[in-house]
Amino acid sequence: MKYSFRQLEVFLAAANFQNITRAAESLAMSQSAASSALKELENQFDIQLFDRVGKRLQLNELGRLYRPKVEAVLAQAKELEQAFSKHTEVGALKVGATLTIGNYLAVGVMAQYMNTPTHPRVSLEVANTSTIARRVKDFELDIGLIEGELHATELEVLPWRGDELVVFCSPDHPLASKTSLTDDDLREATWIMREQGSGTRQSFERGMHGLLSDLNVLLELEHTEAIKRAVETNLGIGCLSEVVLEDAFRRGSLVPLKVPEHRQFDRQFYFILHKQKYRSAGIDAWMELCRQL
Template identity: 65%
Template sequence: MKYTLRQLQVFLAAAHSQNITRAAEELAMSQSAASGALRELETHFDIQLFDRVGKRLQLNELGRLLQPRVEALLAQALELEMALLQHAEAGPLKVGATLSIGNYLAVEIMARYMRDHPDARVTLDVENTAAIADKVRNFELDIGLVEGEVQHADLEVIPWREDELVVFCGADYALAGAGALSDAQLLAVPWILREGGSGTRQAFDRALYGLMPQMHILLELQHTEAIKRAVQAGLGVGCLSRVTLEDAFSRGDLVPLEVPGRDFRRLFYFVMHRQKYRSAGLVRWIQLCREA
């Protein structure tokens, strides 16, 4: 392209003011820069847009012919600039979260984001880690908040915050007052656990490595509340994120159990596609997550 928008701005300003000094002042340019821009525009196309009488610039026939087209072009350029600037503001987001995060952490973060940005809309897709990772990889979600570890060449996995799984039972269950549990006790009870593919199950299997083939897994459920109700009903022992159990522990409906020698610590992660543009909204969402 042999002309710039700046050159066209100088042309219009000079056409309006009929003086290059005033045109330069209007555009916050030096007089020499404005004169050079106008001269370059005319030289590139071997044309003359003004009749010059002393310091006064008078549009000639060609200048008058082109002025409305230049006005329209610059108006379109301004509209495009405004559209681009809007994307510098936090906008709508498609967020995926695993069950523990989606039900107990993400909603509060959503509320904060939408309070800060009333025109922004956030959609929340709650599924297990494997499903969230697939949707992020296929650009169906802008970001995933997951409990499990994810490995894929297209995905960037960023540590977010620490978490801990807790083994628990109902308040009336036989192990409620048992103190520290031995491996033999862990193998003797029925378990109600999250399904395979979930981050919680991944962390549980890792923590009880060596015992899993012998354990009595009575139920595998996709929802944390269903697991809590089943355990509270006395069907067996469960293991979930501490963030999902605090209310039940405080009410006394469920009781935490001590399992020494087993590491139930884990991390929550942000998952994004490596080629995903980090918009202002996405950056703001991550910031709110870290503050939560």
């Protein structure tokens, strides 16, 4: 730009006080600095904004034309300065979420976030834990929501909320009539599982320690809905988040199975951020909305 905000401030002060000395005092400037700023503004555009009568400055026709425009520019600049200093402006976000979170929780948070006064946009990428972690690490996403444990030196991993995996089957499956399963039941069952690299698979394998090599895994699928449909058709039994299964249990299209007490399937959902990523007001607002779920 050919002009500075300081030059515009001097122009408005001079228009207000009609005296360069008083204008300079109001801006905590020397008289010579204020005079130079005003002259530079006029010389840069080869214009004259004041009629000079002795020590008195009086806006001419051109000055009166531009005064409201300059006031508007400086008012907007002041608002922007306040927003920068307070860090309260909520802006657009690039969010990554694992499949369970992205398909069943994140969309509701998006709706609330986009309904804030500035109506910011949110892009949501849904993938497995390893993919979301890589995208956050490469600064391609502002924040990630994951369901698997993660150890990465570049990333900050913050607990969000608890979750639990549930083993389930169709109402017609032979195991549906059992009040409780044994480890032998788990070995003999046919499984429909999430793919390797997913947080759900990671939590499942932790809970099934000691049995993994004996399990009969028929299918490994990336999508929770595909797993539910496969289990509904009696291809096998599955293990997914309780968040994913609530509606199906309520309808009766799937039923939960009680596993041995020593099989623990509780876990955490996490926020992940790059350690060098600036924590904007938008990121803070998103995390707060997630915690309110």
